[in-house]
Amino acid sequence: MSGITIALSKGRIFDETAPLLAAAGIAPLENPETSRKLIIGTNRPDVRLIIVRASDTPTYVQYGAADLGIAGKDVLLEHGGEGLYQPIDLQIAKCRMMVAVPEGFDYESAVRKGARLRVATKYLRIAREHFAAKGVHVDLIKLYGSMELAPLVGLADVIVDLVSTGNTLRANNLRAVEEIMPISARLIVNQAALKLKHALLQPVIEAFESAVSSHA
Numbered sequence: 001m002s003g004i005t006i007a008l009s010k011g012r013i014f015d016e017t018a019p020l021l022a023a024a025g026i027a028p029l030e031n032p033e034t035s036r037k038l039i040i041g042t043n044r045p046d047v048r049l050i051i052v053r054a055s056d057t058p059t060y061v062q063y064g065a066a067d068l069g070i071a072g073k074d075v076l077l078e079h080g081g082e083g084l085y086q087p088i089d090l091q092i093a094k095c096r097m098m099v100a101v102p103e104g105f106d107y108e109s110a111v112r113k114g115a116r117l118r119v120a121t122k123y124l125r126i127a128r129e130h131f132a133a134k135g136v137h138v139d140l141i142k143l144y145g146s147m148e149l150a151p152l153v154g155l156a157d158v159i160v161d162l163v164s165t166g167n168t169l170r171a172n173n174l175r176a177v178e179e180i181m182p183i184s185a186r187l188i189v190n191q192a193a194l195k196l197k198h199a200l201l202q203p204v205i206e207a208f209e210s211a212v213s214s215h216a
């Protein structure tokens with residue numbers, strides 16, 4: 001396609017990206033929360049949005065099916081980031097990647113004693129690197145959601161998950177014991193598109209950049 005395709009996921013990312021799109025003069029013609037369409041036009045005939053699963057955003061941009069995308073740092077680290085230019089931390093969808101345990105579990109002592117921990121998470125790469133750097137031996141158990149349940153039913157000792165308000169942990173009698181890293185969403189750009197469509201993409205990237213710095 002000769003125009004610009006932007007890959008976004010529904011929910012937090014779409015909601016928090018809308019003001020940035022507006023700053024770039026881009027207004028979606030439909031709301032993906034209510035529309036079932038996966039390709040959404042905008043007020044600009046040369047700009048369209050595609051609605052993808054959050055963890056698929058880097059893949060669409062990597063292969064050039066989308067020129068731009070917005071993805072959490074968590075998703076980018078798990079994907080690996082190959083073929084992607086990551087020019088801006090958009091400072092949206094902020095949260096923290098944390099290690100959490102059930103209230104009664106003495107994490108600090110388990111780590112001190114060199115215990116082998118069962119860790120349930122969607123974020124295998126991040127978890128593997130975190131525990132390897134600490135010298136903690138772990139068995140990683142891949143889950144696709146509701147990680148908070150795993151330690152409550154004996155599937156794991158520990159979880160690695162995103163925490164925003166902490167309400168989900170509290171509601172499930174879990175406590176955060178370690179912050180692995182702060183997380184926010186990034187603009188990602190297909191490296192070939194950045195060269196071939198520079199004149200089209202650069203103003204959008206710059207509009208995002210100035211919208212972000214004016215809120216800093």
Ligand code: AMP
Nearest residue numbers: 093094095162163164165166167168169
């Ligand atoms: P909270 O109860 O506010 O701490 O939110 C925790 C739940 O929301 C967890 O299940 C997280 O996986 C999810 N979550 C929180 N923040 C984000 C984010 N920025 N991006 C994706 N998922 C998130």
